[in-house]
Amino acid sequence: MNTLEQGESLLIGSNEAIGKLAQKDESLILVASDSHGASGMLQYILQEWGGASDALVFCGDGVGDVCSLLSAARGDETLARLIPPVIALVQGNNDPGRYPLWDRLQIGVPLNQTLTASGHTLFITHGHRFSLYNGTAYLTNEALSQGAGLVLYGHTHIALAECSTGLLTLNPGSCARPRGGLPPSFMTLKLKKGSAYQDYTFYRITGAKSIPFKPEPRGFYF
Numbered sequence: 001m002n003t004l005e006q007g008e009s010l011l012i013g014s015n016e017a018i019g020k021l022a023q024k025d026e027s028l029i030l031v032a033s034d035s036h037g038a039s040g041m042l043q044y045i046l047q048e049w050g051g052a053s054d055a056l057v058f059c060g061d062g063v064g065d066v067c068s069l070l071s072a073a074r075g076d077e078t079l080a081r082l083i084p085p086v087i088a089l090v091q092g093n094n095d096p097g098r099y100p101l102w103d104r105l106q107i108g109v110p111l112n113q114t115l116t117a118s119g120h121t122l123f124i125t126h127g128h129r130f131s132l133y134n135g136t137a138y139l140t141n142e143a144l145s146q147g148a149g150l151v152l153y154g155h156t157h158i159a160l161a162e163c164s165t166g167l168l169t170l171n172p173g174s175c176a177r178p179r180g181g182l183p184p185s186f187m188t189l190k191l192k193k194g195s196a197y198q199d200y201t202f203y204r205i206t207g208a209k210s211i212p213f214k215p216e217p218r219g220f221y222f
Helices: 015-023 039-052 063-073 137-145
Strands: 026-032 055-058 086-089 098-100 106-108 112-117 120-125 150-152 160-164 167-171 185-192 199-204 211-213
Touching: 015 086, 015 112, 026 039, 026 112, 039 055, 039 063, 055 063, 055 112, 063 086, 063 098, 086 112, 120 137, 137 150, 137 160, 137 167
Parallel strands: 026 055, 055 086, 120 150, 150 167
Antiparallel strands: 026 185, 098 106, 112 120, 160 167, 185 199, 199 211
């Protein structure tokens, strides 16, 4: 794991790593959400995908789980190698705005975040302040106002991909407490510079290796 750095953007990673991600020809983004204390589930996901990923996006309600893994990685070289060089965290309705780590170090956790990868701007939020009971139009309108080309959010615990107001919105589901009859899940997002095609895959978490699946929720509950 590189030295933990957090600048004005509140992205976690060195300026070099953040700049490199923005300009890469191709990038792989690992997206998870709503672990709600199940840091072991996040570690399981990192063991499968962390080493191959250019960034980790966590969409809230479990930021403390991410921080516990960052703390553990200080003394665990194997785990440290699984931490992507750039991390984007957002504050869920069950997360505070700051988290202590070590040596009086704290990280700030914004309600919304933007991340640029391979020339694509991602708008990241938990979603609890965007009236998701009424759909994602309010959310995507805010993302468009920020110049984003794609939205990542959580909160509902339901893995879902949809297009609202011309913008793709993706929810990785909950890696610990899924709803809508869905399994625990996460997703990966592959981006190419100069390409409008957005390649994403949902994975259901099993006792062995995670398996790609197409989410078909049977209900919509908060």
